[in-house]
Amino acid sequence: MQRLSSALFLLGLGLLIAAIFRGMEFGTAAPIVGQAINSAAAEQVGAANFVTAVVLGYRGFDTLLELTILFTAATAGGLVLGKRSPTAKRDPDAGFILQAGADLLFPLLVIVGLYIILHGHLTPGGGFQGGVILASAFFIPILARPGTRMSHAAVSTIEGLAGASFIFIGLLAMFGGEAFLTPLMDRGELGALLSAGSLPLLYLAVGLKVGSELAGLLTHLSESEAVD
């Protein structure tokens, strides 16, 4: 019975989607907002990468919420996974090659991650992409030596302060009588490293928050007891 109703539901949805597909014209839609942003972003925001101008400028509010979703998922994940029982078995340390490789990779990954975060307003990349690389920099050593513990206190402090500073920069604009999340500071010269006002600061906050969030979530998962 349930199988039958699922199949019927699927059929209905499939027909709906087929109907949409038939009626669609490919590659002809007019991006009216996109065009307006493409012609205004250089002057209004001052970031050479217009995607960044959208992510942190025009739709910065979305980005704040997205950070909050990651934060919430990490908090809820901690709640679900609970504490590790002290008697649980640990994986043995990895061999020499993996350990040495992890040690070598660590500084490189940190530098690449920070580079990608700080150039987010100029080139493809930014806080999310760089944050993920930062997280992996801190997570790979844990894969090599499962016995070592990451300091959850430090991770949650970085995460809290980075998230709060994003909102704080947004609130600063409100003290000046502007709307929440209005970009601050001088826009500078288009394409320079120090340009686009407060956007690089925001991306730094995003990068640190994403990095600590993901590192925390991954270590939580790796610290939870394995199921045999």
Place this chain on the structure above:
Amino acid sequence: MNQLALLVALPLITAFLLPVVNRVSTLAARWVGPLVLLLTSAIGISLWPQLGDSAVAVELGGFRPPLGISLYADRMALLFALATSIGTLLLWPSRGEEWLRQSTLALILAASGSGLALSGDLFNIYVFYELVAVVSYGLIAARSSAGSFAATLRYLIVSSFGAALALTGIALVYQATGTLNLAQLSRLAPTHLNNLQGLSAFVLMLIGFGVKAELFPVNTWVPEVYATAPTRVSGLLAGVVSKLALLIIVRLLVLVFNQPEALTVMLVLGMLGVVTGELAAWRARDFNRMIAYSSIGQLGIMFIAFSIPGEAGVFAGLAVALHHLVVKPAMFLLAERWQGSLHRLAGAARTSPLGAALFVLLALSLIGVPPLPGFWAKLLVMVNLMAQENTLYMAGAWVIMGGAALEANYLFRVASSFYHRSDEQSSPAAHRTRDLATASLLGAGLLAGAVLIMPLADEIEGIASQAASKNRYVQTVNPEVLP
């Protein structure tokens, strides 16, 4: 008017900092959450008088819509934003082992719920909706029992499925119009979305956002979650969060998709919800599931009411929604001590006379017995349905009548068992003072509503006429006209 953003920003910054604050002082961490919610409620209330006849829009980031995201507050939006803050405050999670994480989640729920009510951008609404969803997974799983994990996972799957469908709908809308701003969409809808693609986008979003509003085919999670989640969380989900999802659907209907077919889809799904919900509640054997299924039925009535075209539909639906917003959390607070089989509840009036009396009051209003507010809300829906002179709307009226009869049957069955003497088994434990006080407060609100029904109805009608006005929304947000 920039302060509107504070309703979202303040609880969020507190939630981010809560673990840090806790490392400095546990006492501060325990109290800062409720205090911030008091503050945001106060900000919300202070904005209320300014919204007398006009609505306001805030351009976030200082970018003119439709380039930037705008918040829009009329009295309906502010009312629901306030309801989220105050509701979270009233149903603040109990102090358990995981109080810190739960407080963090509750703060985020208050922020995201307020934002959901205020947001004026389609994709921003989707992000807020997902945020509300993730917060509720965390709060439901807080029970940490095997059953609650399984229920949360199944809920997560249904909800993510719905959210992905809603995202597909949003993609279709963006493809057709090139914008996400609700006001600009409202301008473009008659020429760009009045076709099959527009209708399918609406159906996808209706199913997607309908998951939280307990809409008919995507409400399988309701009985499982409300039976395993902490009762305060169930109260919040059924009372407040479901209304927020409904509010979005109503906004979309009023502003963008005012095609008759869209209303018909909603009407039919609402009727199916009433039928299935009330029948299942009638058959339910434990208290939590009974009120969970009955909430599916009640939300079905709201869908039917909002499917009435024009201002009358918004007025009727809003009346039912506000009534349910007060009654359901109170019911769940009573459920805190009355979980489990209905047989166990025999003689509950002896140990908890006030609780039993409150239940009778709430049940009477839910069924729609005059002169309680529930009666007037249902009457309004019925009168407007009858006025449509359309077979399908008439059928809707009959479905509501039938549902009310079933409701009367099962709620009275439970209420009368409270007052039966039971010798062979022990009566359930008395309620905690905190739960009972909150439930009494809500019950007192219900009684006050019954006494002041005429001014209250005028107020709600004013709110509804403001919310049903497409022109007011477009003029207030006033998006730039782009070539």
Place this chain on the structure above:
Amino acid sequence: MLDTGLVLYSGAFGLILIGIAGIVLSSHLVRIIFGVALLEAGANLLLLLATWHEGAAAPIIVAGRVPDRMADPVPQALVLTAIVIGVGILALALSLALRVQRAYGTLDMHEVRRRMEQDIAGEAGIDLPSSSHAPAAVQTARQEGGA
């Protein structure tokens, strides 16, 4: 000559349909979660394609050169947001699946549902026809009402 737009759009709708089929038809929880991930990927691709134009350049100004025809930056930003949301939810879903597997020893949807119904009924003090005993694990879960 194959139309690029047709291929791209077919990919998006194909992912959506495969995802939905995976959710509705499979009974293993991890497969269902992957179905959700596929569905999300399809929706993201569709969003990205919403204002897609053949041959448009990336909306980035390199060394002061403004491309003739730039792609719409909005969907790219939206998809970035949607992907991150998807990752957060996926991690949470897998954590939950881990706990469910640990509690029930299975990830079969029907079996998990049956055990969950038993747990709920056992907690409520109702006998389900299919089960005569309530699992002992439920009793430990009721720490909340103690205060």
